[in-house]
Amino acid sequence: MRNEHQKLGVHARIALQQFKKIFLIQVVSLVVIAGVSLLHSPTAAWSSLFGGVIFLLPAYVYARRVLHARNAKSSPGAVVRQLYSSEIWKMGISIALFSAVFILIQPLNPFSLFGTYIWLQLVGFVAQLKLNNRFLKL
């Protein structure tokens, strides 16, 4: 794992570290939300868990595909192509997971599912802005 990180460029390594921090924060907040939802009902708890997994799994796949790519110094066209294909994978996985949950899981609490999904997005926004000072200088 350490060798794998050493092969990355300095910017990719910093972005990967930031992504790991944000991912950890999101996982912890997902566990807390699921625990609080369990006090309300088990349906709300597993709905919030599914909402979190629907958000976290595509985000992890996207970050892994982008940040572990070996074309960091290649042509701009190749970088754009690789980022766009990763984004298409992310959207495809999200749509497949949403569809699977709505079709297969029948007692479902949509407020809990979408609330957790949106909450994790907001946590990601805020953590990204706090960690990356570059955006605050704009």
Next chain:
Amino acid sequence: MEMALLYIAGALMMGLGAVGAAVGIGILGGKFLEGAARQPELIPLLRTQFFIVMGLVDAVPMIGVGLGLYVLFAVA
């Protein structure tokens, strides 16, 4: 009639979300190419910024897509 309206609502949610994401990501890719053409030595830095901002841009459209799928699969 109600079913048709639900399908139209789901399609609108997903379609408008897709339009927003397409415009945002298209502008982002265009600006990245502009920046990379001006200063090719900054490509690794621009690449990570592109990665971060793309994650922010596609967040809200995905909520719309999720709600649209909920309307199509669970409500209709």
